[in-house]
Amino acid sequence: MDDRSSPVVGIIMGSQSDWETMRHAAVTLSELGIPYETRIVSAHRTPARLVEYASTARSRGLKVIVAGAGGAAHLPGMTASMTPLPVFGVPVESRALKGLDSLLSIVQMPGGIPVGTVAIGKAGAINAALLAAAVIALGDDRVAEALDGWRARQTDAVSPAPVDPEN
Numbered sequence: 001m002d003d004r005s006s007p008v009v010g011i012i013m014g015s016q017s018d019w020e021t022m023r024h025a026a027v028t029l030s031e032l033g034i035p036y037e038t039r040i041v042s043a044h045r046t047p048a049r050l051v052e053y054a055s056t057a058r059s060r061g062l063k064v065i066v067a068g069a070g071g072a073a074h075l076p077g078m079t080a081s082m083t084p085l086p087v088f089g090v091p092v093e094s095r096a097l098k099g100l101d102s103l104l105s106i107v108q109m110p111g112g113i114p115v116g117t118v119a120i121g122k123a124g125a126i127n128a129a130l131l132a133a134a135v136i137a138l139g140d141d142r143v144a145e146a147l148d149g150w151r152a153r154q155t156d157a158v159s160p161a162p163v164d165p166e167n
């Protein structure tokens with residue numbers, strides 16, 4: 001989806017090591033047919049890249065940014081400080097503190113610069129993508145229909161009763 005049409009969601013992350021988590025946001029957007037781009041943008045290691053990315057995001061046509069980072073996770077907040085677009089922050093699970101550090105770093109923004117913070121790890125990456133889709137669906141009937149379908153399929157997939165695992 002990255003190159004087929006103009007991206008409306010930017011998926012950014014602080015490190016290559018975040019991709020194992022953030023790829024779930026990409027998969028979810030692909031399932032919904034929403035064009036996105038993926039970039040490694042570190043608040044600490046590539047601050048100039050962050051300024052360039054965040055400050056041009058809206059003029060390049062992005063509508064929502066999903067930002068994942070771990071540890072001292074400044075990326076979502078710094079991004080939100082430089083763009084008026086909605087930013088959803090994904091706390092990536094860290095080795096030392098299991099992502100609690102990431103979560104608190106992202107969620108505890110001072111009043112005035114919001115970051116919509118989701119759950120730690122894969123669930124958060126999926127939900128950030130679904131929130132991005134919900135924002136875009138407000139002005140895009142095709143995405144609204146795709147999101148309705150995604151949710152209906154999820155509902156249909158829930159068995160009415162537990163089953164024993166194979167083997």
Ligand code: RP5
Pocket residue numbers: 013014015016017018042044068069070071092
């Ligand atoms: C953060 O540091 C990244 O978002 C990543 O979650 C964490 C560790 O990065 P690496 O040392 O694996 O590159 O900036």
